[in-house]
Amino acid sequence: GFAFQFTDAASIYGMPPLISRLGIGYVGNIPVAVILLLACYLLAYYVLEKSRFGTYVYAVGGDREAAFKAGINVPRIVFLVYLLHGFFVGVSSLILCARMDGVVPALGVGMEFDVITAVILGGTSFSGGVGNVWGSLMGALIITLINTALTILNVSAFYYDIFKGSVILLAVILDTFRQRRLGIVT
Secondary structure, three states: OHHHHHHOOOOEEOOOHHHHHHHHOEEOOEEHHHHHHHHHHHHHHHHHHOOHHHHHHHHHHHOHHHHHHOOOOHHHHHHHHHHHHHHHHHHHHHHHHHHHOEEOOOOOOOHHHHHHHHHHHOOOOOOOOOOOHHHHHHHHHHHHHHHHHHHHOOOOOHHHHHHHHHHHHHHHHHHHHHHHHHOOOO
8 A cells, every 4th residue: 555655656776787687687597586585595594593593483383372371572572573574575575676677666565475475385384383484495496486377378367366276275275184194183
């Protein structure tokens, strides 16, 4: 809503050269956007897998009440997770705008479905506390391959969400069976 209000729902084109380079520039043969992607994944990996904060994130995601009883400041962890989320959304938005050489208020609308599908495919559980950065990266690559394949096969865009929704449904069913097998869900 803010983007529509700020721009009067108009697109703005012509990014500064420094920002444009983030979307279309190269370092050697490697696109700058890929370098930024890998940097973000390495940062997320370090934060989630190698820091106390990451342990707290998994604890809060698994069971907020148990995390609170263990002495974890749950509201602070949730706030910091949203803060990190905002940072990563900002970086990805900057790269997307740089690739488009402009700001389109509706750009990115609907991408949240791809993101949810990617992390679920990557092994993140809807019930929380389970998942990892590399699984999410693999899920994102799979979603990118699916989108590319559907485009190459000239499948109507209306079927994209049906297909991805089916993938999410299947992943949730498999996750539920896994949790029941482990005795997590009754």
